[in-house]
Amino acid sequence: MAEDQHEKDGRADEWRDVRTDTDRLSELFWSVARQLRHSSREALAPWDIAPSHSRALAVLMHHQALRLSELSDHLHIAPRSTTDVVDGLQERGLIDRMPDPHDRRAMLVSLTDEGHRVGTAIRAARDADAERFFGLLSEDDRADLARILQTLRR
């Protein structure tokens, strides 16, 4: 992987002059995204949990009970997809489904004790991973990066 990356850089020399600097930024950005994705996949490995499940778990960590549709909103995925995610977490005993007492159409999703335990451990692992990844940067660079990303987001 790393070798390919270097080879790619080498080849880029041939045509660097015809590329805009913003185009180069895209490429760099995705390259870093890949690194970050691999890094956090490793961080999650000990729990053998899918990224989509970990994301849902993270959302549920700071809501004692959410409707399935609310969870969808937080995850930015379709309600039908959330059903599957919730199925998976329930199979693993990490969450409970219960009917909403105020609306018998709706389902409330909440963490089990085990879900809370695993969620906490995963959050710690993710924090540590982020620290390992972005810790390479100086304090100033991290501040700059945060500011710049803030600008790009919207």
Add this chain to the structure above:
Amino acid sequence: MAEDQHEKDGRADEWRDVRTDTDRLSELFWSVARQLRHSSREALAPWDIAPSHSRALAVLMHHQALRLSELSDHLHIAPRSTTDVVDGLQERGLIDRMPDPHDRRAMLVSLTDEGHRVGTAIRAARDADAERFFGLLSEDDRADLARILQTLRR
């Protein structure tokens, strides 16, 4: 989508104090990645071409002929997956497959005239999109971002 983003920001206030700054950077990074992905998906829309196809096309734009396995390496995907990508591009008439004269096991993949035309147009669209996306930043910020991403990559 944009609304969800804002709502998420709002909720984040509740617990910002318990998060490390590097964790915040991860979140920001992925948020921007999402924007960038959506933006480039839109940029590609006029050609109705899948991202995986566009990536392969981009690689082929600066090699007159590649073995399928070499294309795999450039794309960082398994050879079997490359077969499918190449199938797709061939169906659309954007590339030609021909047996390697030096090794009858191997296949050489190269752009057709149409493939070259479409590849060029897509590159222009992607450049324009990158410019639109990163153009929000000052010259200095772009330089800083490039430098910082460079540091993070590897």
Add this chain to the structure above:
DNA sequence: CCTCATAGTGAGCTTGCCTCACTACTATTC
């Protein structure tokens, strides 16, 4: 009461990858 809207889910599709096993071929070794 009747109509319309909403919450969740079954069925089935799509994208973009993967592994495993196989065929056709090349390279090596005895």
Add this chain to the structure above:
DNA sequence: GAATAGTAGTGAGGCAAGCTCACTATGAGG
């Protein structure tokens, strides 16, 4: 110069993570 070992591509089939469409059960407003 045959046997063996390795390599290039691909068929078969799988998986993750999303999607839409259509349906049921329920709620809400006239």
